Amino acid sequence: MNRSPAAPLPRVSGGAARSAHGPNLGDRAWSGLLGLLGGAVLLIVGVVVLALVHVARPALKAGAGTFVSSSDWDPVSGSFGALPFIYGTVVTSVVAILVAVPISVGLALFLQEMGPRKLRPVVSFGIETLAAIPSVIYGLWGLFVLVPALRDHLEPFLGRTLGFLPVFRGAPIGLGYLAAGLILAVMILPTIASVTTEVLKTVPASLKEGALALGATRWEAIRMAILPYSRAGILGATLLGLGRALGETMAVTMVIGNSPTISPSLFAAGYSLPAVIANEFAEATGDVHTGALAGLALVLFGVSLILNSAARLLVRMVASGPSRAVAS
Amino acid sequence: MSAAAPPKIRVEGLDAWFGETHAVRDVSLDVRPLSVLAVIGPSGCGKSTFLRCLNRMHELVPGGRATGKVTLDGEDLYARGVDPVSIRRRVGMVFQRPNPFPTMTIADNVSAGLRLNGWKGRLEEIVERCLRQAALWDEVKDRLHSPATSLSGGQQQRLCIARALAVEPEVLLMDEPASALDPIATARVEELMHELKARYTIVVVTHNMQQAARVSDQTAFFYMGELVEVGDTETIFTNPREQRTEDYVTGKFG
Numbered sequence: 001m002n003r004s005p006a007a008p009l010p011r012v013s014g015g016a017a018r019s020a021h022g023p024n025l026g027d028r029a030w031s032g033l034l035g036l037l038g039g040a041v042l043l044i045v046g047v048v049v050l051a052l053v054h055v056a057r058p059a060l061k062a063g064a065g066t067f068v069s070s071s072d073w074d075p076v077s078g079s080f081g082a083l084p085f086i087y088g089t090v091v092t093s094v095v096a097i098l099v100a101v102p103i104s105v106g107l108a109l110f111l112q113e114m115g116p117r118k119l120r121p122v123v124s125f126g127i128e129t130l131a132a133i134p135s136v137i138y139g140l141w142g143l144f145v146l147v148p149a150l151r152d153h154l155e156p157f158l159g160r161t162l163g164f165l166p167v168f169r170g171a172p173i174g175l176g177y178l179a180a181g182l183i184l185a186v187m188i189l190p191t192i193a194s195v196t197t198e199v200l201k202t203v204p205a206s207l208k209e210g211a212l213a214l215g216a217t218r219w220e221a222i223r224m225a226i227l228p229y230s231r232a233g234i235l236g237a238t239l240l241g242l243g244r245a246l247g248e249t250m251a252v253t254m255v256i257g258n259s260p261t262i263s264p265s266l267f268a269a270g271y272s273l274p275a276v277i278a279n280e281f282a283e284a285t286g287d288v289h290t291g292a293l294a295g296l297a298l299v300l301f302g303v304s305l306i307l308n309s310a311a312r313l314l315v316r317m318v319a320s321g322p323s324r325a326v327a328s
Numbered sequence: 329m330s331a332a333a334p335p336k337i338r339v340e341g342l343d344a345w346f347g348e349t350h351a352v353r354d355v356s357l358d359v360r361p362l363s364v365l366a367v368i369g370p371s372g373c374g375k376s377t378f379l380r381c382l383n384r385m386h387e388l389v390p391g392g393r394a395t396g397k398v399t400l401d402g403e404d405l406y407a408r409g410v411d412p413v414s415i416r417r418r419v420g421m422v423f424q425r426p427n428p429f430p431t432m433t434i435a436d437n438v439s440a441g442l443r444l445n446g447w448k449g450r451l452e453e454i455v456e457r458c459l460r461q462a463a464l465w466d467e468v469k470d471r472l473h474s475p476a477t478s479l480s481g482g483q484q485q486r487l488c489i490a491r492a493l494a495v496e497p498e499v500l501l502m503d504e505p506a507s508a509l510d511p512i513a514t515a516r517v518e519e520l521m522h523e524l525k526a527r528y529t530i531v532v533v534t535h536n537m538q539q540a541a542r543v544s545d546q547t548a549f550f551y552m553g554e555l556v557e558v559g560d561t562e563t564i565f566t567n568p569r570e571q572r573t574e575d576y577v578t579g580k581f582g
Contacts, residue, residue, distance in 0.1 A: 117390070204427070206423055206425055206427040207427055207429065207430075209385065209388070209421075209423065209427070210423065210427040210428075210429065210488070210491075211429075211440075212385065212388060212416065213383065213385060213416055213420065213421035213423075213492070214416065214417075214420070214440060214441035214444060214491065214492070214495060215413055215414070215416040215417030215441060215444060215445070215495060216413070216441075216444050217413050220444055224429065224440060224444065225429055228429070228431035228432070229429075229430065229431055231431075
């Protein structure tokens, strides 16, 4: 992040004198231990990937070329195509991010900048509570409240008003990508909102004052000074939320419809990577089926890795170098 | 002691608080148009708070409030229904630490306030004029689209002055504008204040008495939230009325 010139660090003379004799034994042991812990994290990741590859091998051998590209998933006839699950995972996560990020940033601004001071702790407590609800309860709520509401109200309404877009076309059945995406939005909202609040706390007060002293309103100061300064952090918060959305299993499988198909309409039933793994693993018939599910896990891992890396790259690009400000 | 012209700013019975702390106590003074008033006093004497009451920035601090009367050309800034935002467009401010917007370019920093006001005219000319007024143009004219953070501290502070000038304020408040700068940059900012008072009324808070003596026409000495004495700078430094003022300006305390 860009900071105004930092004050020079004071030199601690005592430390310099001691380091002349080399790092002491305690320090060396401690840093060795930390290095071990750091290495262990990488090791665990490696072991997980290796195990998945091992289990997935029969399926990858059977249909190596078509596993990721085929959209046909039929364990009984032995065809395993992962595309519907990849599609479902990506679509629901994108819906979740599109819905959750604006709301979360709004909530964070309310908590940190605009909200009445007395209301802030109440809202903050509400957000924390959302984070503490187990996902199966979100699933139940989705099934009993969200899905009927989508089926009877929101989806018919969207079809009437925005039906010219393919994503809002089709029969309003409730269960489907939209329901899963919205549930995910609620679930990742606390993560994004609380991280964004922390990010906003790091904005120097002097920047906000600079904007206000120019005659900016509070909202203008937010747009002019606070949000531009925080964009890298907000992207990071989004990335954390995305990570959670990609891997969420229980709530999604309860409302997505669990149908291994690909449909352009958000109203249609679909499936997601974690959902199908959880649903079929216990009843998997034979090595190839099990292997295909392990393959899906590898794909999920890969999708997360790609999205994470892309987001990280984006954070770095945004964090370095100012761009031209958006003119009002 | 008061000039024939009506005061640009008149402060009458101003009190300011931070929560329970009574930071400014019953202060009254006049600021002459197109002059520099220096506000001096030891740390914590309320001089910055006083300054921030002149453009209603003080009330932005949690627990900050002020009572009394501050008039700008006879118009009460604290009257009911006065929008503080519109006051801050007339009374600009430069802060202790340079605070350019780090995500903006040099040119965008200067024009930031104008763009807020929905200015539709040509920004380039105004950017150039303000940077010239802030004595920064020659140093940055070839890199107007570089990040503001690429400038040195002293340049950043002059950029902040240019930014404040761009919205054409009538008054410029400066809160220890040179305290974070090296001596050369400080000299440039002081020089600048001399030039700027031809067009703006300036109130500058400083802990540096030599600086107050060099740049100001009038000086106000604050102590423990009270205005001890205000008068022509020469008088304050050579022949003050109050013993406390003399002790402070001669370095006996503070």
